[in-house]
Amino acid sequence: xxxxxxxxxxxxxTVVLVGLVLVILIGAATVDGAATPRFxxxxxxxxxxxxxxxxxxxxxxxxxxxxxxxxxxxGLTCTAFGQMWAWGVTSLPALLALCLLLGxxxxxxxxxxxTGFGLPSLAVTIGTLALYRGLAYVVLGDRxxxxxxxxxxxxxxxxxxxxxIPWTVLVVGVLAIVFGIVLHATPIGRGIYxxxxxxDAARFSGVSVRRTKFWIFVATGAMSALAGVFWTLRFASARxxxxxxxxxxxVAAVLLGGxxxxxxxxxxxxxxxxxxxxxxxxxxxxxxxVPANTLTIITGSLLIVSVVGPNVAAxxxxxxxxxxxxxxxxxxxxG
Amino acid sequence: xxxxxxxxxxxxxxALAALTLxxxxxxxxxxxxxxxxxxxxxxxxxxxxKITFLPKQVNNPYFDTSxxxxxxxxxxxxxxxxxQTGPSDTGASAQVSYINTLSQQQVDVIVVSANDKDAICxxxxxxxxxxxxxxxYDSDTNPSCRDLFINQATAEGIAKSQIxxxxxxxxxxxxxxxxxxATANATNQNAWIEMMKTELAxxxxxxxxxxxxxxxxxxxxxxxxxxxxxxxxYPNLKGIISPTTVGVxxxxxxxxxxxxxxxxxxxxxxxxxxxxxxxxxxxxxxxxLWNPADLGYLAAYAAxxxxxxxxTGKEGDKFKAGKLGEFTVGANxxxxxxxxxxxNAGNIDQFNF
Numbered sequence: 071x072x073x074x075x076x077x078x079x080x081x082x083x084t085v086v087l088v089g090l091v092l093v094i095l096i097g098a099a100t101v102d103g104a105a106t107p108r109f110x111x112x113x114x115x116x117x118x119x120x121x122x123x124x125x126x127x128x129x130x131x132x133x134x135x136x137x138x139x140x141x142x143x144x145g146l147t148c149t150a151f152g153q154m155w156a157w158g159v160t161s162l163p164a165l166l167a168l169c170l171l172l173g174x175x176x177x178x179x180x181x182x183x184x185t186g187f188g189l190p191s192l193a194v195t196i197g198t199l200a201l202y203r204g205l206a207y208v209v210l211g212d213r214x215x216x217x218x219x220x221x222x223x224x225x226x227x228x229x230x231x232x233x234x235i236p237w238t239v240l241v242v243g244v245l246a247i248v249f250g251i252v253l254h255a256t257p258i259g260r261g262i263y264x265x266x267x268x269x270d271a272a273r274f275s276g277v278s279v280r281r282t283k284f285w286i287f288v289a290t291g292a293m294s295a296l297a298g299v300f301w302t303l304r305f306a307s308a309r310x311x312x313x314x315x316x317x318x319x320x321v322a323a324v325l326l327g328g329x330x331x332x333x334x335x336x337x338x339x340x341x342x343x344x345x346x347x348x349x350x351x352x353x354x355x356x357x358x359x360v361p362a363n364t365l366t367i368i369t370g371s372l373l374i375v376s377v378v379g380p381n382v383a384a385x386x387x388x389x390x391x392x393x394x395x396x397x398x399x400x401x402x403x404x405g
Numbered sequence: 406x407x408x409x410x411x412x413x414x415x416x417x418x419x420a421l422a423a424l425t426l427x428x429x430x431x432x433x434x435x436x437x438x439x440x441x442x443x444x445x446x447x448x449x450x451x452x453x454x455k456i457t458f459l460p461k462q463v464n465n466p467y468f469d470t471s472x473x474x475x476x477x478x479x480x481x482x483x484x485x486x487x488x489q490t491g492p493s494d495t496g497a498s499a500q501v502s503y504i505n506t507l508s509q510q511q512v513d514v515i516v517v518s519a520n521d522k523d524a525i526c527x528x529x530x531x532x533x534x535x536x537x538x539x540x541x542y543d544s545d546t547n548p549s550c551r552d553l554f555i556n557q558a559t560a561e562g563i564a565k566s567q568i569x570x571x572x573x574x575x576x577x578x579x580x581x582x583x584x585x586x587a588t589a590n591a592t593n594q595n596a597w598i599e600m601m602k603t604e605l606a607x608x609x610x611x612x613x614x615x616x617x618x619x620x621x622x623x624x625x626x627x628x629x630x631x632x633x634x635x636x637x638x639y640p641n642l643k644g645i646i647s648p649t650t651v652g653v654x655x656x657x658x659x660x661x662x663x664x665x666x667x668x669x670x671x672x673x674x675x676x677x678x679x680x681x682x683x684x685x686x687x688x689x690x691x692x693x694l695w696n697p698a699d700l701g702y703l704a705a706y707a708a709x710x711x712x713x714x715x716x717t718g719k720e721g722d723k724f725k726a727g728k729l730g731e732f733t734v735g736a737n738x739x740x741x742x743x744x745x746x747x748x749n750a751g752n753i754d755q756f757n758f
Contacts, residue, residue: 103509112505212589216523223527305498307523309590314496356506362463362493 081387082328082380086343093347097354104354111234115227115304117349119144119297119313121242121342123320124327125249126290128341131324132253133283134266134333135184135191140294141316142202143176147298149206152215152308162222169295176202177291181284199317206310215308226303238300245293250338258282266333322369323348326376335380348372450709454485457507458701459500459517461544463491467650467676467697468518470758471543475701476516482727483709488512495623497521497590501528508532514708517551518543522592526550538711542704544593552711552718554739555704557695560593563648564600566693566745567672568610571644574670574690579612580643583635585656585673587623587649597648616642621652628655636665647673653692657683677748677756684750691749695742698758703729703742 097104123140130137147169159165176198183194227236253259261277273279302308327344329336348369355365458476460468472489480487490507492499500520505528507515515537519525522545529539529550542555571582584601586594598618605613616639621628628651636642645660647653653673657680660666667687675692683689706726707716716722718738725731732740748756 103511106509108509112502112509115505116502212595214521214523214590227527301498304527305501305521305524306526307497307521309497309521309524311497311590315494353502353506356490356502357509359488359490362491366493 139198143294173295181287471697471701475698479705
């Protein structure tokens with residue numbers, strides 16, 4: 071039993087973390103400017119929106135569903151933020167609250183189609199990916215809203231005193247702990263794994279599959295909206311094309327983090343490690359003058375590795391375990 | 406299983422050690438560098454300046470010409486270190502991480518064409534605080550985020566030449582015209598379109614009627630389809646203006662293979678190599694452009710002059726740009742390359758880019 075827990079939770083997380091450490095060490099030793107305080111500032115700025123969305127996405131994928139509309143929710147939130155500001159909503163807390171509400175509603179639409187009508191989440195969220203992005207263009211068209219107060223835009227990326235690290239990473243940290251507790255230390259979390267492994271069995275053992283999935287979609291919408299607000303302030307620019315393609319970066323990080331695309335397997339440690347790994351690798355390679363096209367090829371290959379890797383690792387482990395148990399039975403028979 | 410816990414702990418420890426190492430070993434690095442400090446009143450460009458071009462997109466023929474055939478030549482003339490880097494997609498914020506990288510690489514000047522005039526502002530200012538100079542070319546940012554803008558042509562100059570070319574091609578009777586632009590967000594495209602509308606409002610252009618503006622996203626197939634769509638939707642269309650190299654070539658390709666060839670006029674901003682066949686087969690009578698190689702060349706000299714302290718970006722500052730001669734900094738820290746040049750069947754063979 072313990073052996074099992076270790077192999078399921080431990081090993082791929084370890085691979086990801088070792089990979090991260092290797093990238094950092096090799097980068098620091100060979101690439102000028104890598105792993106400096108400034109480098110970490112830029113890496114973390116890049117990581118924040120991806121990590122914010124990867125947290126709920128991990129839950130979504132563990133339940134066996136997927137949400138591809140997240141980047142469009144982010145884009146639509148950005149344009150809504152910009153439009154409301156242009157209309158004269160000048161209170162940041164009010165804008166934040168309205169954006170989170172909007173994100174939750176957009177997530178609820180996804181959740182309703184998936185759990186209420188029983189449609190496959192892949193199809194539903196490919197639909198809303200296009201729909202929400204389209205709505206973003208309806209809101210702002212080709213315009214950009216960019217005249218926010220400087221204290222908002224610099225405030226979003228202000229460093230923690232004495233460091234170069236933007237304070238917003240603390241928000242990500244707190245939310246990561248909340249999501250970690252829910253997933254790894256509550257009955258809800260156990261239910262999430264159960265429904266990812268076998269939805270019928272989970273339902274018969276009293277897990278409310280539909281309700282849980284619905285609220286996870288709502289949370290994903292709200293977190294994407296939070297990422298949208300951060301995006302708008304960080305780039306000081308609300309535009310309809312903000313964050314286009316970000317869903318792939320998020321899904322790539324979640325899968326590389328060891329979450330099974332078929333559900334039921336994975337955890338937040340690996341996912342956060344993978345988010346950090348991808349961003350550190352990209353920034354290090356960029357500093358090493360690796361051209362953009364090569365970077366895309368490397369990210370793509372990593373995604374393949376992330377899908378194939380854990381399965382191969384599991385198969386190898388399974389074979390080793392079997393061989394070991396056969397040897398031990400022969401031994402005991404002999405003894 | 407004990408071995409397992411131990412190995413996990415070892416990994417965590419290694420990670421922590423690496424982080425501490427990395428941060429402590431490099432804390433003092435942040436303060437050094439900053440490149441060559443400009444000395445006041447210098448007259449020659451310093452040697453060894455690191456000048457990096459950051460186009461909207463790499464592997465784009467227009468920027469390959471401006472950067473590698475213009476900027477590079479100039480940087481080599483004054484013995485600097487030339488490089489080109491950039492994203493492979495034109496997303497609004499894709500350039501930010503490249504700017505961050507350049508500021509860490511301690512380049513002396515970043516020469517950038519902005520995909521989004523606001524989104525890259527913060528990153529550029531952070532790079533400037535780190536000691537880099539910022540020159541924009543082709544597409545400007547907010548003036549507060551750069552030291553100098555090299556303008557290939559004024560919006561007014563371009564708009565005037567485009568309307569003049571389409572008006573001459575259609576003839577005195579006028580008629581309906583349409584614009585095939587690049588992306589709906591492109592700063593320069595939108596400025597030109599606005600000026601074209603101003604130009605069309607003048608009495609001498611009263612017979613030209615703008616009926617549609619469509620966007621081909623600087624994508625060949627999309628531009629081709631948009632050109633096709635325009636002619637299907639507006640049967641009385643007399644002319645198309647496409648102020649983007651991708652759009653005008655795609656529209657020319659469509660027209661030259663259709664029954665509209667020679668009946669529906671086309672002009673725009675294009676490159677001689679892409680447009681040569683269509684000028685010779687009569688699809689296009691004339692089109693305009695600046696020389697992108699000259700633009701990159703001028704941007705590089707301006708970058709060198711700025712980093713050497715010859716100019717500061719103040720109005721009236723003068724500097725020499727190699728074979729192009731002397732230039733003067735205008736209002737809003739802008740340097741103008743010149744008027745757009747019209748290419749036609751008579752002169753197109755003198756150009757090869």
